Amino acid sequence: xxxxxxxxxxxxxxxxxxxxxxxxxxxxxxxxxxxxxxxxxxxxxxxxxxxxxxxxxxxxxxxxxxxxxxxxxxxxxxxxxxxxxxxxxxxxxxxxxxxxxxxxxxxxxxxxxxxxxxxxxxxxxxxxxxxxxxxxxxxxxxxxxxxxxxxxxxxxxxxxxxxxxxxxxxxxxxxxxxxxxxxxxxxxxxxxxxxxxxxxxxxxxxxxxxxxxxxxxxxxxxxxxxxxxxxxxxxxxxxx
Amino acid sequence: xxxxxxxxxxxxxxxxxxxxxxxxxxxxxxxxxxxxxxxxxxxxxxxxxxxxxxxxxxxxxxxxxxxxxxxxxxxxxxxxxxxxxxxxxxxxxxxxxxxxxxxxxxxxxxxxxxxxxxxxxxxxxxxxxxxxxxxxxxxxxxxxxxxxxxxxxxxxxxxxxxxxxxxxxxxxxxxxxxxxxxxxxxxxxxxxxxxxxxxxxxxxxxxxxxxxxxxxxxxxxxxxxxxxxxxxxxxxxxxxxxxxxxxxxxxxxxxxxxxxxxxxxxxxxxxxxxxxxxxxxxxxxxxxxxxxxxxxxxxx
Numbered sequence: 001x002x003x004x005x006x007x008x009x010x011x012x013x014x015x016x017x018x019x020x021x022x023x024x025x026x027x028x029x030x031x032x033x034x035x036x037x038x039x040x041x042x043x044x045x046x047x048x049x050x051x052x053x054x055x056x057x058x059x060x061x062x063x064x065x066x067x068x069x070x071x072x073x074x075x076x077x078x079x080x081x082x083x084x085x086x087x088x089x090x091x092x093x094x095x096x097x098x099x100x101x102x103x104x105x106x107x108x109x110x111x112x113x114x115x116x117x118x119x120x121x122x123x124x125x126x127x128x129x130x131x132x133x134x135x136x137x138x139x140x141x142x143x144x145x146x147x148x149x150x151x152x153x154x155x156x157x158x159x160x161x162x163x164x165x166x167x168x169x170x171x172x173x174x175x176x177x178x179x180x181x182x183x184x185x186x187x188x189x190x191x192x193x194x195x196x197x198x199x200x201x202x203x204x205x206x207x208x209x210x211x212x213x214x215x216x217x218x219x220x221x222x223x224x225x226x227x228x229x230x231x232x233x234x235x236x237x238x239x240x
Numbered sequence: 241x242x243x244x245x246x247x248x249x250x251x252x253x254x255x256x257x258x259x260x261x262x263x264x265x266x267x268x269x270x271x272x273x274x275x276x277x278x279x280x281x282x283x284x285x286x287x288x289x290x291x292x293x294x295x296x297x298x299x300x301x302x303x304x305x306x307x308x309x310x311x312x313x314x315x316x317x318x319x320x321x322x323x324x325x326x327x328x329x330x331x332x333x334x335x336x337x338x339x340x341x342x343x344x345x346x347x348x349x350x351x352x353x354x355x356x357x358x359x360x361x362x363x364x365x366x367x368x369x370x371x372x373x374x375x376x377x378x379x380x381x382x383x384x385x386x387x388x389x390x391x392x393x394x395x396x397x398x399x400x401x402x403x404x405x406x407x408x409x410x411x412x413x414x415x416x417x418x419x420x421x422x423x424x425x426x427x428x429x430x431x432x433x434x435x436x437x438x439x440x441x442x443x444x445x446x447x448x449x450x451x452x453x454x455x456x457x458x459x460x461x462x463x464x465x466x467x468x469x470x471x472x473x474x475x476x477x478x479x480x481x482x483x484x485x486x487x488x489x490x491x492x493x494x495x496x497x498x499x500x501x502x503x504x505x506x507x508x509x510x511x512x513x514x515x516x517x518x519x520x521x522x523x524x525x526x527x528x529x530x531x532x533x534x535x536x537x538x539x540x
Contacts, residue, residue: 020463045466052463054535056446058454069450071463071535080375086321087310107311108303111320113473114241117375117444119532122469128303185451188531190443191375199451 003077003097004135005168005196006155007175007184008070011203012162015053015068022157023051023072023133030138032103036126048124050133051154067202070163072154073120073133074187074195075099081112081121090130097169097196098137103129117191135165168196241376242476243525249297251366252395252517254327255388257290258359259396260403261334263415265352267400271411279408280348284338286403291331319372323365330358363389370524377440378528383433390429391494391520394422395513398498401506416502423502423513427495430520434487437527444531459537474530483526490519 027050028035037047051072058065075092079099082090089105090112092098101112101121106129113121113130121132136152139145149156155165166175175198178184184198264283267275299305311324333355340348367385374380401415446457462471476483493516502509 017463039466043466046464046468049464049468052468053461054459054463055461056450056452057458057460058452058456060456066460067450067452080373083314083317084320084372086312086314086318086324087307088314089310105307105310106304107307109301109311109320110303110473111318111369113469114530115373115375117531119470119474119530119535123303123473125469187451188444188448190448191531201451 001097001169002095002167003075003169003196004140004166005075005097005175005198006072006135006152007164007166007168007178007198007200009162009164009178009182009200010067010069011200011205012160013053013068013070013158014160014162015055015066016159017053018157018159019070019154019163020049020051020053022153024049026136026139026153027134032138033127035131036124038125048122048131050122050131065202070154071118071120072197073099073135074118074193074197075133075135077194077196078192080115080117080191080193084111084115086111096167098135099132100134100137101130101132103127103131106130117188117193118195140165168198241525241528241530242473243522244301246297246299246301248518248521248525250294250301251388251521252514253294253297254291254362254366255392255517256395256399256514257287257294257334258330258362259393260290260399261287261330261337261352261359261396262356262393263397263400263418265349265356267411267415268349268352274408274410276408278341279404281338281341282407283400283403284334284341286399287334288331288338291327291334295327295331319365319368323362323369326358326362326365330355330362333358360389363392375444375531376528377443378437379524381433381436383429383436386429387426387433390422390426391517394419394426394498395510395517397422398502398506398510398513401502402510405506412506413503416506419502419506419509420499423495423498427499430494434527442529442531444534446534446537449531449534459535460540462536462539468536470532471536474533474536476526478526483523486519486523486526490516490523492516494520 024035035048039045051070054069054071056067056069058067075098079092082092082099087105087107089102091100093100108128110123113123121130124131140150140152142150151165155163164175164178166173168175170176178200179198182200184200186195186198260283264280268280299308302308311321313321315321315325333351337348337351337355340351364385367388370379371384397415397419401412401419404411404415447453493512497512498509
């Protein structure tokens, strides 16, 4: 069973909103119709987005970290939004696990958005239907695109490569390896929705430099004539 | 949650209609001899008017009302679809009951039994629409269902007493006493859910929402400059003082005033109780804290 999903590395995301912009661009130009914008150049601009980047400050000044947090549909393995839909417009595809909305069946009752704990479904105020991330289902299977371009728009746009895309049920996929080896986690596990999308945590990147490494022959300290220290092991030159 | 006005009208109107129909059934079952002619027919018409108005109100909640027929298809999983089937079925039974009385066809008690069963099914569907949403802990509790049933029956019986005060004055006292008892029961069950929701601790926190285990996390951006669907749909947008005012209004309107008035002035009691129930349903929405609001706590 395939379960396509995104893995988002919070240690890499710089909060540039390129994924938001490219998502909006791709999904507003598609066959499903435009993603509505209301008052885009007026007061109170707002519109329909499938993906948003939020920013949180963790810690107390001066020991703070800024965490940019991209948020889109998590394509849950046990989606709360699907069984509540009275029309069957919301469904989860058996073949790849993508949760989708059939815009021609949706009656716009918003019940699915109440059931979703993550607030990732957005009601389109002009089309009067519920919309959400499709994992760019209209491009990941598009055989007219070169294979490396058959990815969600947000993944292709991300400049630092914080977004990975693949099958989280395939243990050898890039996303499964990332989840396994870099501490991937899901949001609100207490909701028991089993999100397919995972997040990779922030990491402290440190380099340990030992004294003997500073004393080696290829080190500028040696070139500048670092003072001899009898406590350190001999360098390669001294041994020869 | 932001109270959806079409849903406030839907649930209060059909609740009163169902309660009234159940009262009519008991009138016919217990005191068939003392009923004036056309009392039950007129009552059934009143039930049809209330549930019809409720059905019309519900349509305003939909983005695409012309597709509302589709809402009956997923009855295997969705309580909303089940309600979409239960409401027309209940109305069909009430219609058959009214026709049977009008044309003197007979079998009215059998039709009324089916109607009562369908009204209970409808109560369960309506209550479970809210009770089945697990992420809304304020709603996901049997008290939600119990309150829909008890408050619907209380308002329906109060309406029956008001109706009887014009159409069957000798029944008014007994119906008013039943309405008094049901309203008192409703005060107990609703107070229980108000108390439960007041001390409820949320399961989800900002820490579980973004998966960062740190006691101090402050939101700096929501990902949009203006609002979004998420900031509109899941919060009522009123001040705490306003919400407290609604709580006082519902306690006075649904319980205190009807209890004081129903034995003497049942029509006035019903008017107060119905307006109070609108406040009660508003508060029901407002007190539900959706976990998605954790992602929308502030901008800098």
